[in-house]
Amino acid sequence: MxxxxxxxxxxxxxxxxxxxxxxxxxxxxxxxxxxxxxxxxxxxxxxxxxxxxxxxxxxxxxxxxxxxxxxxxxxxxxxxxxxxxxxxxxxxxxxxxxxxxxxxxxxxxxxxxxxxxxxxxxxxxxxxxxxxxxxxxxxxxxxxxxxxxxxxxxxxxxxxxxxxxxxxxxxxxxxxxxxxxxxxxxxxxxxxxxxxxxxxxxxxxxxxxxEGNLIRSVDRVARMTIKKRDIRSVRSARKFVRNYLLSRELEALIDDAEIMISEIVTNALIHADSDVELMLREYPDRIYFEVRDTDARPPVSTSVIHSDEENAVAEHGRGLDIVEDLSTAWGTSPHGRGKSVWLDLRKTGALRTSS
Missing domain, CATH: 3.60.40.10 (PPM-type phosphatase domain)
Incomplete structure (x- = not known):
């Protein structure tokens, strides 16, 4: 600017x-x-x-x-x-x-x-x-x-x-x-x-x-809105992420990304009485994921939901540990009257860290 x-x-x-x-x-x-x-x-x-x-x-x-x-x-x-x-x-x-x-x-x-x-x-x-x-x-x-x-x-x-x-x-x-x-x-x-x-x-x-975006990533942004309490839309969020990564020939990131988005979106739907926004951005070296809701409290770990059968036997309380382990970096910050939970996935096989 x-x-x-x-x-x-x-x-x-x-x-x-x-x-x-x-x-x-x-x-x-x-x-x-x-x-x-x-x-x-x-x-x-x-x-x-x-x-x-x-x-x-x-x-x-x-x-x-x-x-x-x-x-x-x-x-x-x-x-x-x-x-x-x-x-x-x-x-x-x-x-x-x-x-x-x-x-x-x-x-x-x-x-x-x-x-x-x-x-x-x-x-x-x-x-x-x-x-x-x-x-x-x-x-x-x-x-x-x-x-x-x-x-x-x-x-x-x-x-x-x-x-x-x-x-x-x-x-x-x-x-x-x-x-x-x-x-x-x-x-x-x-x-x-x-x-x-x-x-x-x-x-x-x-x-x-x-003056424009110097890294020309305007076309690399995708957004999705999930209605509040619509827990079944977690599956739609996973599909949204999968299609986004497939379109960029980043199949190697799909499994990790689906697991982490399941956890974060589920947390937002369960604990925030609001719509949930999911945004994805591609950078030259990484994919950036962000989930926004109107609950200012820090995220609370829940089970990872893939299906009713898997959820019945899932290990509870491990979600954010999985996010920390799989992401290149992750964190939470204020956003409006609520918060945003974000994470990075590196495109290459670089060493993972957390923040």
């Missing part, structure tokens, strides 16, 4: 303080977080609350929480602070490996997305409510597919006017400047906002250009 940002205080604000902020954050798994937000007001209180909220947003994002969960936690944080101020926010999480961007809003302007093939779009993302306005509100996000060359415009109200029309005009007049200079484009956007006399609000602007 190439990133450029600008922050301009409103000329009419005598205090020289504001509540707008922006951030670009490295996230677990090589992902990238983009945040723009706005605490109401133009005084010291707004600036102080903005600093606290920005730090909280950054911490929640860095823990690996999904955009919607990150906003929910930030809303709880703002509610606990000694203030009557509310805030709006936009959080975009970009996964360079899969070419997917997940966007969540807290009653903030949706980001503009310039796509290489379809031009400038405004993603249809649920608006939700501002932070700290409705305690317990369930924020909803939206995923979009992105290609190399996709440009994100995140901004606050100080941009003014019609951002979509302005962006079209700027890109045309600047000879598509964003393709070779994000800083030129950022300066042009700021200058355009000033020309229109729209100086009654602060402006935070964050531009991010997705």
């Amino acid at each position: 190439a990133v450029a940002a600008r922050y301009v205080l409103a000329e009419s604000v005598a205090s020289g303080m504001g509540g707008d902020w922006y951030d670009a954050i490295p996230l677990p798994g090589g992902q990238i977080g983009l945040i723009v937000g706005d605490v109401e007001g133009h005084n010291a209180d707004s600036a102080v609350i903005m600093g606290q909220l920005r730090s909280g947003c950054r911490a929640y994002a860095a823990e690996g929480h999904k955009p919607a969960d990150e906003l929910a936690r930030s809303s709880d944080l703002l509610t606990e602070l000694d203030t009557d101020l509310y805030a709006t926010c936009c959080f975009v999480r970009i996964d360079p490996e899969s070419g997917i961007a997940e966007i969540a809003l807290a009653r903030h302007p949706a980001p503009l997305v310039r796509c290489p093939l379809s031009g400038i779009l405004v993603p249809d993302v649920p608006a939700n409510v501002p932070l700290a306005v409705a305690p317990g509100h369930v924020y909803v996000s939206k995923e979009i597919d992105i290609r190399p060359g996709t440009l994100f415009f995140l901004y606050t109200d100080g941009l003014g006017g019609d951002p979509v029309s302005d962006a079209h005009a700027l890109l045309a007049s600047a000879g598509n400047a964003g393709c070779h200079s994000l800083h030129e484009l950022a300066d042009a956007l700021v200058a355009n906002a000033s020309k229109g006399g729209r100086s009654s609000d602060d402006l935070a602007l964050l531009l991010a250009l997705y």
Whole structure:
């Protein structure tokens, strides 16, 4: 990602303080977080609350929480602070490996997305409510597919006017400047906002250009969702893994992978009252497996299920030992309001380790 940002205080604000902020954050798994937000007001209180909220947003994002969960936690944080101020926010999480961007809003302007093939779009993302306005509100996000060359415009109200029309005009007049200079484009956007006399609000602007995945593994990603409590779908998960490995001529990994996925998916279905997500990624040297659920507790070992007959005589309590023994590396980490359990299988016969 190439990133450029600008922050301009409103000329009419005598205090020289504001509540707008922006951030670009490295996230677990090589992902990238983009945040723009706005605490109401133009005084010291707004600036102080903005600093606290920005730090909280950054911490929640860095823990690996999904955009919607990150906003929910930030809303709880703002509610606990000694203030009557509310805030709006936009959080975009970009996964360079899969070419997917997940966007969540807290009653903030949706980001503009310039796509290489379809031009400038405004993603249809649920608006939700501002932070700290409705305690317990369930924020909803939206995923979009992105290609190399996709440009994100995140901004606050100080941009003014019609951002979509302005962006079209700027890109045309600047000879598509964003393709070779994000800083030129950022300066042009700021200058355009000033020309229109729209100086009654602060402006935070964050531009991010997705340049693509250098190891070209976008087509190497596969996902599967299993409905909660559907224990019979463990067999479908094994088949999904088998077909994925067969398509990559990695038959030697199938037996080990099926055993480990059976254990981890079964654990998730039994102990987490939620849907379960299974994701596979191919890297040059390994296959990466990840199972996500909404139970934050560490995984609990259960029997490995292949069939009812085998399960009846299976040795209980050995599952995670098997995962540790068969995988190249494995572990668990926070993910949203739950966790993800991941493991690596090396393509070669290299020495196995665990973590």
